[in-house]
Amino acid sequence: MFTAPAAVFQGDCVIAEIQTDLAITRAEVSLHSADGEERVRIAAVPINDSLFVAPVPLDIRLAPGEYVLVLTVETGLVRLERRQVLTVQEKIFVKEEIYLDAKNTAVRLDSSPKRIQQIQTLNKILETVDTDAIRYPGPFHSPLREEPVRRTSFFGDTRVFRYSSGRADLSFHYGIDYGIPIGTPVFAVGDGTVVMAENRISTGYTIVIEHFPGIYSLYYHLDTLHCAPGELLRTGTLIAKSGNTGVSTGPHLHLEFRVNAVPVSPDWFFTNTLWSTPAP
Missing domain, CATH: 2.60.40.1930 (Macroglobulin (MG2) domain)
Known part of the structure; x- marks a missing residue:
C-alpha cells in the first residue's frame, strides 16, 4: 500500500x-x-x-x-x-529589506578560504543520508520553553540585503527567527544526534542535529554551546543559550530544517510526524 x-x-x-x-x-x-x-x-x-x-x-x-x-x-x-x-x-511569502552595518556587510561578503570551507563542510553534512542514523518519528517541538515568542522573520521570506557599501543582494530565508534576549535557553526540537557544534563565520555559534536519515535541524547565532558532536540527545535537552553571533542585526535564534539538503518549513515539522503507521 x-x-x-x-x-x-x-x-x-x-x-x-x-x-x-x-x-x-x-x-x-x-x-x-x-x-x-x-x-x-x-x-x-x-x-x-x-x-x-x-x-x-x-x-x-x-x-x-x-x-x-x-x-x-x-x-x-x-x-x-x-x-x-x-x-x-501556492504559499504567500513575506518580502523584506534588511540594512546591514559595516560589520555585518564584511561578514556576509567574506570570501575567505575559511568561510568557503565552512560552507562546504555544512553542505556536505546536509547532503548526507546516513542509513544508520536515528529514526525519530516526531512530534517535533519548539526549541524554546516560553511560548508564544515573537517571530522577527519567517520561513521563505524574500530578502533584499542592503550593504553599507551601497550594494544590494537578493536571497531567501530558510528558517524562522525568534526575537529573544541573549542567554535564552535553547532546546533540541526532537531526538537526534549532534553532527555539528562549532563557531562559524556566517551563522556564529551553530548546532546541527540529525533526526532521521537526511533530516536535520539547525540552530544559528547562539551565544554558548551545551552539546558536542556525536552526542545523542532527547527531545527537550538543553543544547545552547541564544545569542547574536555571525551575520545578525539583533539578538535572536534562527531555527531551520533540511530534508535531503532542501529547506522545509519548521511549522510543517511542528504539525506533522514522519510516519503515521505505528512501528512495532
Whole structure:
C-alpha cells in the first residue's frame, strides 16, 4: 500500500509511506512535473520489515500546480510502480529589506578560504543520508520553553540585503527567527544526534542535529554551546543559550530544517510526524 497526501504547500514535506509484506530490495519516490520532468528523487528508508518512509521535500521555488508522485519498488524478482497526483498549492511569502552595518556587510561578503570551507563542510553534512542514523518519528517541538515568542522573520521570506557599501543582494530565508534576549535557553526540537557544534563565520555559534536519515535541524547565532558532536540527545535537552553571533542585526535564534539538503518549513515539522503507521 502506498499513501501520500493529495495536496501540500510550497516549502512543505510530502511523507510517502510504503506498507508491504514483500521482501523489498529498493524503494524510492520521485516527483515529476505535468510534462514528465523529474524534480526530485528520494530513497525510501526502512522503519521495519513492512514499513518504508520517503520524505520528499518541496522547494519554496517549486511552481504551484499538479505534479505526479511515482513510487518504484523492487523485490529482486519484480519491479512495481504506483503513481499519485499531488497538488502543490501556492504559499504567500513575506518580502523584506534588511540594512546591514559595516560589520555585518564584511561578514556576509567574506570570501575567505575559511568561510568557503565552512560552507562546504555544512553542505556536505546536509547532503548526507546516513542509513544508520536515528529514526525519530516526531512530534517535533519548539526549541524554546516560553511560548508564544515573537517571530522577527519567517520561513521563505524574500530578502533584499542592503550593504553599507551601497550594494544590494537578493536571497531567501530558510528558517524562522525568534526575537529573544541573549542567554535564552535553547532546546533540541526532537531526538537526534549532534553532527555539528562549532563557531562559524556566517551563522556564529551553530548546532546541527540529525533526526532521521537526511533530516536535520539547525540552530544559528547562539551565544554558548551545551552539546558536542556525536552526542545523542532527547527531545527537550538543553543544547545552547541564544545569542547574536555571525551575520545578525539583533539578538535572536534562527531555527531551520533540511530534508535531503532542501529547506522545509519548521511549522510543517511542528504539525506533522514522519510516519503515521505505528512501528512495532
